[in-house]
Amino acid sequence: MKENEFDIQVRNLLQNAQESVSPSVWEGVAAGLDRKSRIIPLRFWGIASAVAVAAAIVAVVLLRPAAIIPQNNSNLIQIVEAVPVVSGADDLPSVPVYRIARRIAYAADAQVVEARPEAAENVAEETFVSSEVPADKEPAVSQPSKEETPSLAEVLEEQDAFNRIAWAEEKKVPSGTGFSVSVFGNVEDKRRQATGATPIRSYLAPIKGAEEGIYNESPEVSFSLPFSAGVGVKYNFTPHWAVGIGLRYTNLSRTFVGDYVGEGFRFLQTDIDNHQHWLGIPLHVYYDIVNRGRWRVNAFIGGGAEYLVDNDFLVHGPQSDIHYHQKNQSPIQWSGDIGMGVEFKITPYLGVYLDPSFRYYFRTDLQPRSLRTIQPLRFDLEAGFRFSFGKQ
């Protein structure tokens, strides 16, 4: 008999073969499908929330007020500048005073003529370049020379300068010392990804003398993206330096296959979801590198202490799921971090900020298994809202 004849005979015998199937398989399939249908909406809402927040930030940036504050004449721009004020008394705070230094007019063809004030008066002269300008305005302006005619780019630059000053003057932007409170959320990177867990296999009597717990964890683990949320207080004790402290909740999750021994029974090689709930106190020192107008860029260094409040295991049994809360025997988790942040002020008292940083977790070998124990150096992205108030 040739090889291919042998193959054909085997194929004919096996191809349409059927085997009996245990009813527990369908129960497992139905349970697995239920679990999947619970996960997908959560993912959807997570992505939808992230998109909504990103859209809101973009909208705020793009739709912020126009650069020009219109005057009675629509072709007129008002430029203000700071004027030093000598109070004569040392105990009085030095507060910058702003005045309207000059107004410039521009024509539609981008030829701009301006008049500069000759004296420090509150309102400077007005200049018009259009031939339709009323004749009675003309004497107030000297004949503009070629060098005095700025380009449109220069005008726009001046507008920007004007905006920054006007923002500070009219909105009283907090730019010096003072308190701020932030509400934030963090996500860490997730570089470790293992294959999914295998399904439920057995339901057996427990081993005598074995304590309730999780045993024989498989090396294959699927980690979820770690996330945190919290509140913080930041105090600017000089215009550049600040300290911040907060309270942060962190959730670390993973799914793996392992044995669970309970009271009077045990599950072998079953799916287990582990959720670790941590509470921590982060402490940072900030240095403002840039603090102009609506933008603030800073560098920060610090650390934190975290305590494992609850170590929850959800064991997926053949009929129902079981929650097992493991006793916490792990010490406080210390970490150190360094990063740079950027803040954009939506209003003088409310800003959005983004603080990316690198964080290192110390002595993770003493902690329950998580992404941190596998990879102690992690990238962290904190984003939130900062409310500023207090002495300015």
Add this chain to the structure above:
Amino acid sequence: MKEEQILRPVKRFREKLHLIMWTRDEQSPTGPSSLERMALNCKDGDRKAQKQLFDALSPKMMAVCLRYMGNREDAEDVLQEGFITLFTKIDSYQGAGSFEGWARKIFVNTALMHLRRTDVLGISDDIQEARSLSAQEATPIQKMGYRDLMNMISALPADARTVFNMYVVEGYSHKEIAKELGCTEATSRSKLQRARIRLQEMIKEKG
């Protein structure tokens, strides 16, 4: 929004219409098989329809899983995971080929994934020249029962059993097997030949 998402309701309607029309004419040789009709009903995630498809398909797929895994416990694990994958991905079945063939691929891939995970495949490229079957060694298997043959296949080493199943029963080429298992084509040939010879020996011993 992707074009595919926009057209999905139209496509669903067309499939339903197609289903209604063919249901009226069950005898038509070109109409969808009962499995394909069940599969279409499952696309909305209807649990009753899923159970119906499971009942119809699971005995055959259990045989496939058992052939790859070699024991009932592991085969049921693969069967369960395979069905979860099948119902999750059922939207991607376009109705172009046979549904059973499409489903079979899912179960074979799930079985291969399990074998890789447990590292029992261990396919190495140590090619030993396996001899060809001689006319004297070859034994007819017409008188063999399905159960006997399954027991013999289960007794083969996991790597040889996998290559044998893929090549002989599923009809994969050596190139496809090599790609799937991460070995060379020569290794695949060698494992197949060893599996054939071992099976022949077992059949002879039995006979």
